[in-house]
Amino acid sequence: MTQLLWDGLFVGSFYALIALGYSMVYGIIKLLNFAHGDIYMLGAFIGFAALTSFGGIPASLSIGALIVVMMLSMLLTGGAGVLIERLAYRPLRGAPRLAVLITAVGVSFSLEYGVAAIAGPNPRAFPVRLEGDVFDVLGARISLPQIILMLIAAALMVLLNFYIQKTSTGRAMRSISLDRNASLLMGINVNAVITRTFFIGSALAGAAGVMAGAYYGKIDFLMGFIIGLKAFTAAVIGGIGNIKGAMLGGLVLGLVEAFGSEWFGGQWRDVFAFGVLILFLTLRPTGILGERVTERV
Amino acid sequence: MAMLEFDDVEVFYGKVQALRGMNLRVDEGEIVALLGNNGAGKTTTLSTASALVRAHAGRVAFNGQDVTRAHPWNVVSAGLIHVPEGRRIFSTLTVLENLQLGGYLVKERGLVAKRIERVYELLPLLAERRTQQGGTLSGGEQQMLAIGRGLVAGPKMLMLDEPSMGLAPLIVNQVMQVISEIRDQGTTVLLVEQNARAALKVTDRAYVIDGGATTIEGSARDLMADSRIIDAYLGA
Amino acid sequence: MSTSVDKTRTRPRSNSAGAKLSRFMESPKIGWVAFAIALLMPFIIATPYALNVMTTAAIFVLLASGLNIVVGYCGLLDLGYIAFMAVGAYTAGIVAKSFQLPLLFTIPAVIVMTILAGLIIGAPTLRLRSDYLAIVTLGFGEITRITANNLSITGGPSGIFGIPGLLEIGGIDLQEPAIFYYVTVVVVALFVLAAARLGKSRLGRAWRFVREDEDAAEAMGIHTYKVKLMAYIFGAIWGGFGGILFAAHLTAVSPQSFVFLQSALVLMAVVLGGMGNMRGVVIGALVISLLPELLRDLSDYRYLAFGILLVVVMVFRPQGFWPARGFEPERPAPNEAATESEPAPPKEAIR
Amino acid sequence: MTAVLEVKDLQIGFGGVKAVDGLSFSVHEKEIIAVIGPNGAGKTSAFNCITGFYKPTAGSVTLKGQNITGKRPADIAAAGVTRTFQNLRLFPDLTVLDNVRAGMHLYGGQSWFDAILHTPRFRRSENRYSDEAHHWLDFVGYRGPRGVPIRNLSYGQQKQVEIARALARKADLLLLDEPAAGLNFSEKQVLLSLCRRIRELGTAIVLIEHDMGLVMELSERIVVMNFGREIADGTPAEVKANPAVIEAYLGKDDEEVPSHGDA
């Protein structure tokens, strides 16, 4: 039981980290960025490329090297996010929302098969693997890498939440999502803020990619697809566009999945998870922390 | 000195021409009103000045600076603030957050807070509602918030698009007083108003816009006596 | 493929070549021309491959026109539309196979099942707005697929195969590729026409009102729940017929055919073509289904090219190839105006 | 005269705020009634309760003897109430004509089956929809283009279309939320006569308005609200002289009241 909870939370924190970027981007330009999961994949591959080009890394250095590589990967995926926004999404400002959604799917294909063309379709084993002690906490096996990864994820999320809620850039992000023209009249450089949002969201996904690569040990060009869907789901459960909600949604989804496969078996897990989601949204149409629809008539 | 100047400005929305050779001049320290029928191009004029809408021809200058091709945020940082038609309140942000956004480009921290306090003094109804979501305010409350938000920016020049819309008579007077007060403190004002009677009381000069160009121009006093104005905007 | 309702309202226009072309493009004739082209295609090329690809494309057009009702007209973002096709295909396949019936006779069962599916998916989603709706429909799509994958009546992961053909009468087997192609084209054309006509009716307008502003629609007496459910049900029926044709075409139905990507592709067809405009959607569907085939020769780079093309196309035509026209003729022609100047004075209120 | 609308003890609150707090008034056939009051007094909230957009926490709304309290907006519209919104709520991407056709949804006249088959019934009803759409636009004196999307219109033009849409519904009761906002003097005159012509159609009107000139000239009765409650109800002359109304709303200095009719 404790094992179940722990496993659920651990997977959930990955979902949460990716859901954050999803939710941020959604929040600001109302775009379901289907390419977001692929940024995560890109992050993992950048990490892979960096680590392999370092040559053999002694195990003792691996954690340090990993953190450096993670930073690098965040920088590059952040840049990639910015570039994608610039080339594929910005020209469609003011176009119907669904048009941008389709471009996002196009970007997703391009990233997936672009990486497949460069790195080959084969899955790769990550050169550095996080290994560490295992503790027994209330009957659950918890490993050191898991704890480290969860701490990193939590720290990133807390920072981000502060940034969005308390800084004026954060306020600007929220205002753009509500009314872009009015935001312009406040003197907000909408382009710059959107760029920054993409950078942060993509960098978080990149970090998650490297972390997943190092923890699970395998990366492949389609690895972003399922987790992208999961993150989308998590973001919605939490109340899309809401940063705290995305974190909560990720954790909840992780737990729901863990219980689903425990109770109904692996093959029915997703049916259970989506079933819970549908039921939940039927009762609470704006997600856990979704803002009340306050449009007045 | 001219604060805002339009030279033969033309604006199109797709194929629809909204401004046809608009010429306009607002001098520093003036309150100028724009009058005109629905669809005449008043809102478009303001939007062009704040660079929300791009002029296809002609030139717009603010404070001696050509802003025809500027970005809206450049215009705002130059000190030209536009309080838009229809309020455009950020609906899920609180009243306080809305006001803070008004001061987005103000670098000094304390200054924004000080100005917000001042807005609360001028429009006390807002003070009571500082933590309420902007979208749930009543129409008139939203209008006050929109004006307050413009003031927090500390404008050199303020453009107000129908600020009295939806305000109770008492408040209309209050707002007009606020407008003349801020002018007295050195802010230039361009005012689009349908409530011409209230507007002309506080303005120095006014233009009438028709079909995307100015047709009549004159001092408030003259215009209040002009029969064309009386028939169309003031009533007998 | 749709007929304009307001025939009387066309104004005389300039007769330049451009104007002629655009008038032609908006006229009902274009539908007939497209239909004729579709019928003539096999005379130009009739390899099994070509027929197969064209048949697949036609089925895809049907799906896109169904999704257009849901997304384009009614504005309900459905990311699990392929589930309706799955329900149709599985129902048809199971019924036909277990009773050894020609597929044609499964139509009533399919209609019942898809309407049911439409209601099941529609009901809980009525209160949801845009993106919450998207995830719920996506969830339903996945639930449908995974359930099919796990049940034995649906054949588990390998699905159902060896499905009987549509019909065989007196030596004519509708399953013959060329004949099947014609059957498909005719069926699809009828459905596209019906969808286009629905779009230009009272119900179609109600869908648009709901899409644009639910509150305002309610204030006008439009029961938004009912109207949305209608959109789901029509979308479901269209999808169900797509399913029958799909089952007949492949003679096999398996869960992999109904993955999320397929839903995304149908949605792309709708958006790429021009949401809300049936003509555009038909073109979008043809492009989305034919493009990957055209790119086949790039083998490894096929989807890379597909992805880049999608982005490029959308960047240059954000409204889609042929967006819904937001315009209509201004006034009745003068001879009609006589009746118009004295409109029926509004009498009693209408309940 | 029979009451078209009876509002009794209506209440609605949000969190701590009581937006409407025990409001009662009634509207009779062919009456034009104005609701006035300071900003935030609860006027729009009262409209929202009557039309079903808010569910009142207490009280009742009766339309021609039929209890419509707490029903869905669509049902209330079907029962015979129609409205405009303070912040325009048109369908921005649809044409002017289609927007007006929205008001005719309840006319029926065709089923989806007719639409697919293009039966004569269908053609007849479509022609009727178009003809009446033009009629109502003419009726409100709309001069702008009719085949273009609403978003291409200026604010004032949109307000006209919204009224045309509401009229097309042919309801017993029309609720107008600040119809004169954003109109200039001459346009207000047009509105004034429009309201009178609407009354001639047999429709009762309740309007929220801040323009005192218009209100005084047009309405038979005025309901004054403050803090969600009614503080006065009477003829324009009575209300104008009511000290509570002057205190809360009009302001003491008559000179300062900016309105169009008193000069």
Next chain:
Amino acid sequence: LGTAGCSGGLLGGGGSDDTGSTSGGESGPIKLGMVIPISGSSAPTGEYMKNGATMAVDEINKDGGVNGRQLELLVEDEACDAQQSVAAANKVVSNGAVVSVGGYCSGATLPEIPIFQKAGIPMIIPAANSQDLVNQNAKNVFLINGTGKQQSSAALKFMKKQGYKTVAIVDDNTSYSKDINTETKKQIEEDGSIDVVLSTSVTAGESDYSAVVRDIMQAKPDLVYWTGYYQEGGLIINQLTKAGFQGDIMVADGSVDASLVKIAGGADGVYATMTQTPDTIKGAEDWIANYKDKFGSAPGPYSTQSYDAVRLAAEAIKKAGSTDGDAIIKALEGIDGFQMFSGPLKFTPEHTLSSGGFVILQVKDGKFVLADDLAS
């Protein structure tokens, strides 16, 4: 208009000038169709298969071809998707293939059968091995990979030999994998000496398999039998090891790939049910070296089977003396003792392998080596 433009272009691009005739013609190269996954998650295997087949084609052509004609391989992508595979199959038929040597995903291969059958084209299926392919009873279908049933009996045989008392079987919810799971479970239960303590599925394409790991740790089986592919297999082995699983692990043929070991971060001791691979066959070193030489990387799953499929096709065409489908089918049925990596070939009446089926491999020093040929 758009229709005409697009379709016209498409079909022009298809590059076929014979309208609908499916005979290969009597001159020019003999065409072999190969419908395999080039995109999607099975793309890596598609690559291996294509290379294996290409190698055989090149070798045969170098030796003068078949009946004096060269061989040509028509590779088409099916992305493991039924709809795409039907299009692809039709394309190779239209382009004049006389034998099909593709087929990896059973689900996508199934709907190809009626198409090739109608065109009278024999299918030599190198990899796809669902029992459903056999159950179709199509006379043009030949499987040169062991079937699910055969694999299951091999697995059971080995389990009994090892004396396992309890096993857990895990599949990935695809038809191939589930097929082995259910079949193995059925055979074990019929046999009665072993307990299946867990039979479950996971979702392919994910990273975290803690749920199934948890279940396994609870059930404590002597053996875990993974019947899916190497991508997830590697992860599950890794996560089981991390969780401290003490029992044995066995994988099915879809997981036999060098990558399994890399992903698992070491998988020594892991067993596999597999047909022979080049690594386990004596004298295959040259073949591997050739392959590496040609494609710059080591062969992978089903490179050998695809290689053999092409050689078998060539052999059958040679024996039939024509490219006529029926003649080739007859020739295939008559083949006896044709040497393949999996041993001498003879088809059963069901057109499956009669011998040389599954053996047990084991990972030693990071490589799959023969552990038990199950001969006794």
